[in-house]
Amino acid sequence: MDRLVIDGGVALHGHVAVSGAKNAALPCLAAVLLSSEAVTLRHLPAVSDIRTMVKVLQALGCSAEVEKDEDGFELVVTLRADDLESHGLQAPYELVKTMRASILVLGPLLARFGRASVSLPGGCAIGARPVNMHLEALERMGAVIAIDKGYVEAHVPAGKLHGIDHTFDKVSVGATENLMMAATLATGTTVLRNAAQEPEIADLAHLLVGMGARIEGIDSPVLTIHGVAALHGCDHAVIPDRIEAGTFLCAVAAAGGDVVLDRVIPDHLRSLIDLLERLGCAFTERQGQDGMQLRIQREPNQRLRAKDVATSPYPGFPTDLQAQVMAVLTQASGISVIKETIFENRFQHAMELERLGANLRIEGHTAIVAGPSPLKGCTVMATDLRASATLVIAGLVAEGQTTVDRIYHLDRGYAGLERKLQSLGARIQRQGGGSV
Ligand code: UD1
Numbered sequence: 412m413d414r415l416v417i418d419g420g421v422a423l424h425g426h427v428a429v430s431g432a433k434n435a436a437l438p439c440l441a442a443v444l445l446s447s448e449a450v451t452l453r454h455l456p457a458v459s460d461i462r463t464m465v466k467v468l469q470a471l472g473c474s475a476e477v478e479k480d481e482d483g484f485e486l487v488v489t490l491r492a493d494d495l496e497s498h499g500l501q502a503p504y505e506l507v508k509t510m511r512a513s514i515l516v517l518g519p520l521l522a523r524f525g526r527a528s529v530s531l532p533g534g535c536a537i538g539a540r541p542v543n544m545h546l547e548a549l550e551r552m553g554a555v556i557a558i559d560k561g562y563v564e565a566h567v568p569a570g571k572l573h574g575i576d577h578t579f580d581k582v583s584v585g586a587t588e589n590l591m592m593a594a595t596l597a598t599g600t601t602v603l604r605n606a607a608q609e610p611e612i613a614d615l616a617h618l619l620v621g622m623g624a625r626i627e628g629i630d631s632p633v634l635t636i637h638g639v640a641a642l643h644g645c646d647h648a649v650i651p652d653r654i655e656a657g658t659f660l661c662a663v664a665a666a667g668g669d670v671v672l673d674r675v676i677p678d679h680l681r682s683l684i685d686l687l688e689r690l691g692c693a694f695t696e697r698q699g700q701d702g703m704q705l706r707i708q709r710e711p712n713q714r715l716r717a718k719d720v721a722t723s724p725y726p727g728f729p730t731d732l733q734a735q736v737m738a739v740l741t742q743a744s745g746i747s748v749i750k751e752t753i754f755e756n757r758f759q760h761a762m763e764l765e766r767l768g769a770n771l772r773i774e775g776h777t778a779i780v781a782g783p784s785p786l787k788g789c790t791v792m793a794t795d796l797r798a799s800a801t802l803v804i805a806g807l808v809a810e811g812q813t814t815v816d817r818i819y820h821l822d823r824g825y826a827g828l829e830r831k832l833q834s835l836g837a838r839i840q841r842q843g844g845g846s847v
Contacts, residue, residue, distance in 0.1 A: 413822075413843035415815045415829055417806035419788055422711045423668035423835040427659055428701075429675045430456040430484050430826040432652035434731075435611040437512040438588040439618050439649055440464045440490070443473065444519035445595060446622055447493040448644030455486040455649060456826040459819070463510045465490075470506060471516065472498030484826040491644075496524060504530035504561060510823075514542050515585060517563060518593035521554055526566040531558065540754075544579055544586040551575045552590075552597060574599030574638060582607045582724040587634070588615055594636035595624040603634040609725040610679045614650045621645035651702065653679040654731045655825060658800045660684070660707050661735035662832070664692050665742050666807040667711030670835055674702040682728040686736065690715045690743055717745030717782060722752050734760045734801040740780040741769040742808060749778040760798035763791040767805050767813065788813035793820045803828065807837055 431454030441464070443450045455461050457479060465475050465488060472495040478487045500520055507513040507530035520527035532542065542563075546556050549565065552572040556565045574597050579586060587607040592615070594601035606612070608630060616629040622645050625637040656675045663670045664687050677684065677696050684694055684705075691713060695706040709715075717740065722730040730753040740747040741764060751757045758778055761771050766789055770781040788811035793799035799821035806813030815821075818841075821828060829839045 412816070413818050413841055415803060415806070415818050416840050416842055417788070417803065417813045417815070418838035419786070419807050419809040419811065419813060421666065421807070421836055421838055423663050423666055423670050423807070423832070423837060425835045426671045426673055427831050427835055428484070428673045429651040429656045430454070431649040432456070432611055432614070433458055433460055433824050434654070435614040435649040436461055437464050438515050438592070438611065438615045439647060440468060440488070441515035441519055442592055442615060442618055442622070443468060443490040444471065444492045444495070444516060445523055445592060446642040446644055447491070449489055449491040450622070450644050451487065451489045451646040453487050453646070453648040455488055456652060457484055457486050458822060458824050458826050460510050460512070460823045461486065463506055464512065467502050467506045467513050467516060468492070470498070470503055471495055471500065482827070499528070500524055500526055501528040502530060507532055511540060512585065514545060515589055515592070517545065517565065518549065518589035521549060521565055521567060522572055522593040522596035525570050529563045531561055531563055542585070544581070544583050545589045548575070548577050548579070548586065548590045549593060551577060552593060552601070572597040574601040576602045578604040579606065581605070584609050584612065587612055591616065591626070591634055591636060592619065594638060595619055595626070595642060597638040599638055601636045601638070603636070604632065606632050606634045607724060608632055610650060610653065610676070618645070618647040621647055650679070651675050654729065656680060656705070657683045657729070657732045658735050658804070658825070660687060661732065661739050662804045662807055663707045664690065664709055664715070665739045665804050667709050667713070668835070669708045670706070672705045673699055675705045677703055677705050680705070682726060683732055686718060686720055686728065687739070689718050690739065715739070715743035715783070717743040717747040719748040721750035724753070730754055730757060731797050733757060734797040735804055737761065737764065737778060737780060738801045738804040738808070741782050741784050741786065741805070743782045745782065747780045747782070749780065751776050759794040760801045763794070763798070763802055764805055766791055767809055769805070785810065787811055790814040790816060793817045796820050796824045800825065800828070803832070803839070807832070
């Protein structure tokens, strides 16, 4: 099993290019099922979750051509979903269990074929992650759904889903995506209210519009989708990964340095930039050759100020950056309170940070961080994707050597993180021989 070995205490300097967004790429891959024509997706990050989703699509009968870029950080994938029914329209447990986002194939399959069988994703390290809101809304659109032997067995007696006016009980990224995709091929108009507004949803909507879908209200909490008879192929570049970008910003904030992120959308990172500015980091934005550039500066000996933060749906502070920010706040002077409002069990990194010397207390959904704490390297274990990133950040700060075990979690969502950090001067090595 691969691990990362980090010799900490080095500030980061240089340029790093942000890869395409995993969480935009996954629904875009599922959207390919809505058309029998070829769809090309560019800037997909070369991470294991993307490979898993491509395997799900291949298991469903899609043909796939995958090309890697020079650095091996990004992929161009061309998929064609023109021979699906002979493969049984089933997304198998072996693949779905490794990645919950596989449930995103349900909406497109039901919309185009009127039936689907998708394994229920099962448990998750960061808390219960039900799909009840996906299923309830699809039922309202005319699907009949049963859970049988661990599978969601769904069919549409009328042949086609029909439009609905639906208010989600709570904001869900996945449910918004699944329903938006389903509605593109439904009869009539669907209005989705209390829809999630994450940038990845707008990216999916832009892909769907490129495929011929009629969607109004993109970037707002009310999406109106007028169903069309069929969608066609297209060529789409996914947006830069705001969580990868945010992870680099947290690494610089914690370890110090002066780094420019290339191909980033600063507007997608406002809540983090705002927080890190109040902590004491300096930011500059400018137009670069390949999109916007974002520069972050923090002198290694400059004290950071403590600050409270609470996660919430976009444009609030992302739960996917909560763990990384905790590592930063261990270096801030004073008491910071972190409130996790999206997932119930998302502080597993806290105990590992404590092993490195952080001064923390967890009370329910709240973490209290007292800083600054001098961190000292030791062996720590990654428990989930973003928790792994936090341990890497803490390792960059810690005196001596930190070994982060079980980094297969990290490889699910970061393309070549250690190689990108090496290019910024970090002393970090992968051991174990695997590669992403
Ligand atoms: C997506 C992201 C994930 C991020 C999360 C929240 C992808 C592939 N993953 O996950 O990285 O952490 O958004 O920003 O894009 N819920 C229900 N019933 C449902 C669906 C969700 O109760 O049917 C709850 C969840 O348990 C959670 C909350 O709603 O408490 C938000 O989850 P959701 O936005 O759906 O997360 P995902 O789409 O799974």
